[in-house]
Amino acid sequence: MDGREVECTPAEFRILEALAARPERVLTRSQLLAHLHGFDRFITERTVDVHVKNLRKKIEPRPGRPVRLCTVYGVGYKLVGDRAP
Numbered sequence: 874m875d876g877r878e879v880e881c882t883p884a885e886f887r888i889l890e891a892l893a894a895r896p897e898r899v900l901t902r903s904q905l906l907a908h909l910h911g912f913d914r915f916i917t918e919r920t921v922d923v924h925v926k927n928l929r930k931k932i933e934p935r936p937g938r939p940v941r942l943c944t945v946y947g948v949g950y951k952l953v954g955d956r957a958p
Contacts, residue, residue, distance in 0.1 A: 879931045885924050892952045901949040
């Protein structure tokens with residue numbers, strides 16, 4: 874990220890991988906859950922939210938005001954523009 878390596882858990886990596894494959898496109902929590910199959914034993918849509926929160930701490934300059942990994946309220950998440958890792 875910005876020329877530096879970012880360590881991710883396997884689940885975080887899968888979410889980031891899914892979003893990076895479709896920059897600017899919103900993926901629902903259900904779609905992201907499908908990418909996590911097999912990583913978390915007790916998986917819910919809130920699990921996605923927790924992983925996204927943890928990813929933001931790692932890739933966002935200000936995690937509380939994300940510019941790379943954005944929430945589309947009521948829908949899901951997307952990576953934004955050329956700022957996508």
